């Protein structure tokens with residue numbers, strides 16, 4: 396049976412766990428340390444943080460205090476908007492690594508394209524350098540639309556391995572998903588649970604009742620069967636365990652289609668074309 400060690404293979408051959416823990420809005424210190432520890436104990440091997448979350452040190456502390464061999468872990472962090480640019484990216488990467496206490500990173504993402512800044516291509520050059528220097532096992536982007544990817548791929552040497560975007564039953568990003576599949580870019584879902592906003596949705600409740608699962612588990616299973624890597628966040632140990640308990644049931648094709656049909660192209664986060672916050 397599949398479990399939390401189940402992976403997808405990125406286009407460079409690196410294996411990435413299909414379910415991980417997100418730590419957005421998890422407080423630095425005790426809260427993040429306890430969340431990551433609970434996840435690692437529950438069998439999670441993938442943790443998704445970002446420089447802007449302000450909790451890389453806590454993530455690093457939990458990793459350092461765990462007995463899990465480094466090579467079994469898959470750690471992602473992200474470059475914040477204000478640091479985009481070639482030299483500033485190299486410096487920001489070192490800063491993140493110092494905070495995480497790691498000597499290599501599994502996945503580094505450009506957090507947002509920030510079109511008004513016009514720096515994501517220079518930023519990507521620094522990502523390619525860090526990758527070629529062996530400091531990062533995989534490089535990718537986040538919140539990139541098709542046109543941002545096309546623009547980047549027209550010039551880049553190494554194409555992104557991952558695109559992490561808002562993805563849940565109200566925002567299924569069908570065209571973007573197809574595009575990414577065509578280009579061997581792995582799609583990864585942020586806010587997969589729509590930050591808790593979908594858990595009472597009747598279609599999901601009905602499916603959850605049928606399998607004696609929670610609606611959160613149905614959504615995470617839907618991600619899994621749609622081959623989208625997913626990183627639900629919780630600070631509660633029992634939910635961290637619950638969110639990973641999705642490997643003992645299978646949604647039918649009709650149920651998948653019914654969940655897909657909940658799409659309303661509705662974002663809870665900003666539109667990447669308009670988000671230029673530094």
Ligand SMILES: NC(=O)c1ccc[n+]([C@@H]2O[C@H](COP(=O)([O-])OP(=O)(O)OC[C@H]3O[C@@H](n4cnc5c(N)ncnc54)[C@H](OP(=O)(O)O)[C@@H]3O)[C@@H](O)[C@H]2O)c1
Pocket residue numbers: 416417418419420443444506537538559560584585586587588589590591594609611612626627628629630631634637638664
């Ligand atoms: N790249 C980007 O721009 C970007 C943007 C947003 C997020 N992300 C990443 O994606 C991760 C996930 O997204 P997210 O944190 O925004 O939201 P999310 O995972 O969709 O939802 C988290 C919310 O759902 C609650 N929850 C979790 N499991 C639950 C369960 N089983 N039953 C009921 N409620 C549950 C959590 O509360 P409790 O914690 O109280 O359990 C929290 O309020 C982030 O942590 C971050 O790593 C990336």
